[in-house]
Amino acid sequence: MMLNMDYAQRRERLARQLPGKSVAILMNPKPAHKTGDQDYAYRPDSNMLYFCGMDEPGAVAVIMSADQAKRMVMFVLPRDPERERWVGPRYGCEGAVAQFKADEAFDIGLLKDKLSEILFALDGVYFDFSQASELSPMLFEVVEKLRHRGRHAAEGPRAFCDLRDIVGEMRRIKDADEIEAMKRAAAVSVAGFKDVCKMLRPGIGEWEVEATLQHGFRARGAIGESFGSICAGGAHATTLHYEANRDRLNDGDLILIDAGAEVDYYAGDISRTYPVNGRFTDAQRDIYALVLKAQKEAIKMCVVGNHMKSPHERVREVFADGLHALGIFAEEPKEILEKNLDFEFFFHGTSHYLGMDTHDVGIAYGRGDDAPAPLLPGVVITVEPGLYFTENDARVPEKYRGIGIRIEDDVLITEDGPVVLTADLPKEIEDIEK
Ligand SMILES: [Mn+2]
Structure with missing residues (x-):
């Protein structure tokens, strides 16, 4: 369900507050297991909803600081007709671009590889530290690999920053x-x-x-x-x-x-x-x-x-x-x-x-x-x-x-x-x- 709200305008306001060459990473949680084959009722992440209106479990949005060519890259579950027969339609990469206005969208399974490409030339990464237990092991792995590439000057961001101060003041x-x-x-x-x-x-x-x-x-x-x-x-x-x-x-x-x-x-x-x-x-x-x-x-x-x-x-x-x-x-x-x-x-x-x-x-x-x-x-x-x-x-x-x-x-x-x-x-x- 996407509301009739001006998400692009909110993303632009965020992009202008991200310093230098940096990105903000938003993530919807995975469904929380309840018992047997049942999950708890799903609630998307509020920041993801605020900036993208995206409600699909596990989706990731990377929002670029204002001076970069791309505005947003998304990672979503791939289309899967067999699975969708059971649980309903997925947006897929096409939907992420068409509906949610991502410049590019990829299968969530490619997150690590693609993040490595995105982060290579960046200085900082912003994310909600309350999601650190899920995000930071992956981010540290990606950044650590970038720093050890061959004998060239180490690349990749040096700083992880808490997104909550910027977003908190916006959402307030x-x-x-x-x-x-x-x-x-x-x-x-x-x-x-x-x-x-x-x-x-x-x-x-x-x-x-x-x-x-x-x-x-x-x-x-x-x-x-x-x-x-x-x-x-x-x-x-x-x-x-x-x-x-x-x-x-x-x-x-x-x-x-x-x-x-x-x-x-x-x-x-x-x-x-x-x-x-x-x-x-x-x-x-x-x-x-x-x-x-x-x-x-x-x-x-x-x-x-x-x-x-x-x-x-x-x-x-x-x-x-x-x-x-x-x-x-x-x-x-x-x-x-x-x-x-x-x-x-x-x-x-x-x-x-x-x-x-x-x-x-x-x-x-x-x-x-x-x-x-x-x-x-x-x-x-x-x-x-x-x-x-x-x-x-x-x-x-x-x-x-x-x-x-x-x-x-x-x-x-x-x-x-x-x-x-x-x-x-x-x-x-x-x-x-x-
Ligand atoms: Mn109250």
Whole structure:
């Protein structure tokens, strides 16, 4: 499946950032074996999708720096009529040229030999170091051979560089095609949550909520979930990544749902916390109102000129005030912040980048957690404050124990302020009570 996106333009932007005579190597992983003759559901590499739209397992793309004659060489599985009868058509070398606009394409079996020819006259090779376990043994072998050719001056690149810094900064800022895809992912994610609101009641299983999300996403054309759905009833919500989803929902409990649809390889990521029986208790309402206030205040901070930590700093201020006012901390808000006391109950960040990956690429903070990255038009982040009081935490008034609440929306930064891509999903108390 190739989307209608301007891949050539992205490749040109990459090519101009590759220094001197160098190449960037992109690679789709091989299918991951599951059991017997079954593989896990296949997910192509996000960088390959971003630059080429190429979804075939094992495919390799070599993108040349701007000063070279060729722009891109691809390596793909060869056509194989017998095999294709079973698993469907392959693009083949013809397809790599015709559809994916490679200047040349070769059988993947020729990768080492052809790379040797390509790398002979180059200075540097860029690739995603997270793929090093597969790529680097082959690359070192090729480069090592080039350096030992006869008595001539050794040839071949001297440097391997991590591609992620260049690509991370590109993918951090979504182009118009991506923003449209993210709106589709947000809309399908919202629709799945609305399906859940209709079926939520005491006695049903967390797994039924999960299944409703899966159905809601897939039935609307999503690839599936962008990550394993968290459907955490009651105190399970205080476990941040509870994915077991195997308990029943009790009357009087909350359910924290953190899920999203993957549409056209772009992720939605939403959290909502609902009262299972349709009405908050007073204690639940106290905490919900505080988290909601913090979330709405933090979204206001998602503007150009602010940085990745601005929403988080605002959340902490609102929480410090609220936790003091509710009697959870005797300390004054200023002291709560200075001593990071709020970290006891809000122990994750407020935001991450969102895109082809749920925790999308791009540097969010400089070394040592300072120098947070600026929020620029086209950046999409989540805003997801939460408060979590475990069941046995004696420091907390009893009525609040076992309450876990998170509220999360997906926010696009624009010149005109924050655009909440998931705004269609209600979160006000009067809108979610029934
Ligand atoms: Mn998230």
